[in-house]
Amino acid sequence: MNLLRHRSVLLATAGTALALSLTACQSGDHTDSAPAATTSATGKPADGGQAGTSGATGSTDPAQSTASKGSSDDTAGNGTAGSSGEQASATTRVCTARDVHVTAATQGGPPYTHIVLTAKNTSGRSCRLAGAPHIQFLESHKQDVPAVAKSKPAAPVVLTAGAPAYAVVKVSDGGVDEDNEPVSAFSVVLEGDSTVIAVSAPGSGGIAVDPAKALTGYWTPELRNGADDF
Known part of the structure; x- marks a missing residue:
């Protein structure tokens, strides 16, 4: 047990x-x-x-x-x-005084109130002609001729080799006026370039310029009716 x-x-x-x-x-x-x-x-x-x-x-x-x-x-x-295309054109390099040849001619007949500037691309490559020409007609007037806004083109002006652009410029109201001054040559500066271009005035006796009346249009690829009437 x-x-x-x-x-x-x-x-x-x-x-x-x-x-x-x-x-x-x-x-x-x-x-x-x-x-x-x-x-x-x-x-x-x-x-x-x-x-x-x-x-x-x-x-x-x-x-x-x-x-x-x-x-x-x-x-x-x-x-x-x-x-x-407009934005692409804006990327093209700006034309300088070395790229273009600028000349002046009278527009229409007497009393020759306007002239036309022609800028021809002589560089052999494309460039963009921006804005309006900066013009000074007289040594006594250092201000640039005012630009007319309505003449500004909708797209940048791109000049291919050999292509021209134009700018219409008003120089006076015409006729004989005591405010008119004879001009045989004047200066043009391009937008984006500081080089002064000396341009010969058209005609053997030059042109009569009233600084108070002078106006310029923008560079355009062609002369246009309406937008350049000023």
Whole structure:
């Protein structure tokens, strides 16, 4: 009887020890798996992965954001590359005094109130004749002749090799006037260039200029009716 009781005590003790050992093992396994569970939750949350979807759109991915910006910049660049003819013409280099030969002729008959300036491209390559000619008829009047806005062309004037451009210039109201002064030569400066071009006035006796009445049109590829009437 005592022997049986002793075996029962030993079995009970061994069972308790085994139970404690199993409990300890299970406790240790749970502790080791906790970080893995946390990492998994960070990478893919339990709500179906919405945060992961947001990350896929590049909202938090610097590399993808950079790629998106590059794509946007490429689109803008393509728009610039596909610019209109007028914008493309504006990129052509500006004509200088070395590129053109400027001459003057009377327009119409007496009393010769207007002259026409012709600028011919003699450079052998294309250039853009910008704005209006800067004209000074007299040494006593250093101000440029005012330009008439309505004569400004809609697109830049690009001169191919040998091509001319024109500018109509009013010199007086005509007739004999005490304010008129004889001019045999005058100066012209092109937009974007500081070089002074000396231009001979038309006619053997020159032209009569009233500085208070003088006006100039913009450079245009052809003489136009209406826009140059001033």
